[in-house]
Amino acid sequence: MPATTMDQLVSLCKRRGFIFQSGDIYGGLQGVYDFGPLGVELKNNLKAAWWRSMVYERDDIEGLDSSILTLRTVLVYSGHEDTFTDPLVDCKKCKNRMRADQIVDGKCPQCGSTDLTEPRDFNLMFKTNVGPVASETSTAYLRPETAQGIFTQFKNVVDSTGRRAPFGIAQIGKSFRNEITPRNFIFRVREFEQMELEFFVPPKDDEKWHEFWKNERLKWWKEQGLKEENIKIVAVAPEDLAHYSKATYDLYYNFPIGYEELEGVANRRDYDLGNHTKGQKDLELQAHVHPNKDSTSKLALFDDETKKWYVPFVIEPSAGVERGVLAVLTEAYTEEELPNGETRIVLKLKKHLSPIKVAVIPLKRNQPEIVKMAHDIKASLLKTGIGRIALEDSGNVGKAYRRHDEVGTPFCVTVDFESIEQSPATVTVRDRDTMQQERVKVEDLPEYFKRAFL
Numbered sequence: 001m002p003a004t005t006m007d008q009l010v011s012l013c014k015r016r017g018f019i020f021q022s023g024d025i026y027g028g029l030q031g032v033y034d035f036g037p038l039g040v041e042l043k044n045n046l047k048a049a050w051w052r053s054m055v056y057e058r059d060d061i062e063g064l065d066s067s068i069l070t071l072r073t074v075l076v077y078s079g080h081e082d083t084f085t086d087p088l089v090d091c092k093k094c095k096n097r098m099r100a101d102q103i104v105d106g107k108c109p110q111c112g113s114t115d116l117t118e119p120r121d122f123n124l125m126f127k128t129n130v131g132p133v134a135s136e137t138s139t140a141y142l143r144p145e146t147a148q149g150i151f152t153q154f155k156n157v158v159d160s161t162g163r164r165a166p167f168g169i170a171q172i173g174k175s176f177r178n179e180i181t182p183r184n185f186i187f188r189v190r191e192f193e194q195m196e197l198e199f200f201v202p203p204k205d206d207e208k209w210h211e212f213w214k215n216e217r218l219k220w221w222k223e224q225g226l227k228e229e230n231i232k233i234v235a236v237a238p239e240d241l242a243h244y245s246k247a248t249y250d251l252y253y254n255f256p257i258g259y260e261e262l263e264g265v266a267n268r269r270d271y272d273l274g275n276h277t278k279g280q281k282d283l284e285l286q287a288h289v290h291p292n293k294d295s296t297s298k299l300a301l302f303d304d305e306t307k308k309w310y311v312p313f314v315i316e317p318s319a320g321v322e323r324g325v326l327a328v329l330t331e332a333y334t335e336e337e338l339p340n341g342e343t344r345i346v347l348k349l350k351k352h353l354s355p356i357k358v359a360v361i362p363l364k365r366n367q368p369e370i371v372k373m374a375h376d377i378k379a380s381l382l383k384t385g386i387g388r389i390a391l392e393d394s395g396n397v398g399k400a401y402r403r404h405d406e407v408g409t410p411f412c413v414t415v416d417f418e419s420i421e422q423s424p425a426t427v428t429v430r431d432r433d434t435m436q437q438e439r440v441k442v443e444d445l446p447e448y449f450k451r452a453f454l
């Protein structure tokens with residue numbers, strides 16, 4: 001088990017405004033969380049890092065933002081309506097509801113009774129109706145994964161960008177699963193975000209690309225601050241594979257609850273594109289239209305060498321944003337014993353993930369010259385584009401340092417009497433991790449921080 005406990009994280013997240021229970025004032029909605037003032041920054045920074053590494057740094061990936069409300073037909077042909085289920089078991093004695101795999105030695109984990117119902121399949125998708133009349137034909141779902149939006153827009157993306165395999169489509173967005181037992185803070189929730197890449201490759205190259213993406217994803221998580229020793233890569237056993245998968249690697253992280261899945265890297269074969277092509281054909285047949293013989297209307301790519309159409313295989317790295325946030329918080333949370341016997345809580349987040357990049361602290365909140373200089377420094381740092389700069393005018397420097405250590409702010413700039421008396425003006429820059437302070441000229445601050453956040 002890692003040193004960080006879930007209680008430490010839950011407490012910090014509430015105390016400092018990272019994560020709150022949804023509907024808190026009415027007792028809370030189970031398995032749903034809201035991201036507070038600092039949580040939204042952390043989450044956005046993690047998503048931005050993913051987007052940058054996928055879409056900006058590579059030349060073979062396009063982005064997409066598809067809708068959450070999903071046509072029922074899409075999820076029929078993707079197999080989700082039939083197979084996206086968990087086995088649900090009820091304890092007849094204490095009424096506990098659980099997934100069949102949570103039963104311990106044939107007993108209810110809550111009361112120990114063996115009087116349990118037979119497992120029955122429970123579909124995890126949230127169903128809704130589009131339009132004013134609820135009927136079979138108006139049924140839609142909240143998407144259970146972002147991937148289907150990518151598969152159904154495959155042709156539009158290919159036609160509008162002229163892409164040839166290998167190439168990918170990346171998407172970040174909300175997904176919904178009516179989990180039987182949401183638990184462990186934001187680890188298993190009913191509403192969450194996924195960062196998914198569908199990377200389309202010629203079928204003969206699938207295994208090579210599967211290995212490639214497994215390695216890339218491990219590298220990326222290490223860049224987000226996770227130590228390799230806290231990550232395990234597991235090849236999913238054939239009997240545990242999802243309905244679409246030929247092979248899957250799961251990246252497990254050493255969460256406070258032990259090693260659990262952070263990201264899956266699946267080889268989804270031609271399952272989805274193939275099924276949606278079949279779906280289109282079925283609809284054409286139902287409408288008594290001869291299936292369109294023109295392959296370009298199908299979800300396929302043209303092979304310039306063989307001059308034939310083929311359905312590409314797809315490699316899918318799929319990561320949960322909430323699990324990512326939980327992992328980086330677990331890794332970053334540190335309690336240090338100070339020489340004076342006090343304990344310092346410090347969130348040693350990678351700088352690019354920190355919700356606040358620099359806190360500017362005027363030593364005295366009622367000294368107009370000091371306050372003005374602090375404002376001017378904030379404005380000049382904001383222009384560098386490094387991210388959120390906070391003006392911290394509580395008037396208590398010690399308290400401000402403690403607060404910014406706890407929320408992972410890499411630097412604090414303190415404007416004091418020397419700053420306004422000296423020419424050229426200087427300020428103190430304090431480093432979060434080393435607590436070292438150095439005097440820096442105010443005019444040099446933008447360059448100083450630009451370099452620090454490179």
Ligand code: ATP
Nearest residue numbers: 179187188189192261262263264318319320322323
């Ligand atoms: P698990 O086995 O933990 O239920 P899964 O194998 O069903 O997860 P995938 O369908 O592979 O998950 O989804 C890809 C990623 O989405 C997961 O690795 C995880 O990070 C995230 N994810 C899936 N379900 C949830 C959930 N209920 N809450 C938070 N994140 C989730």
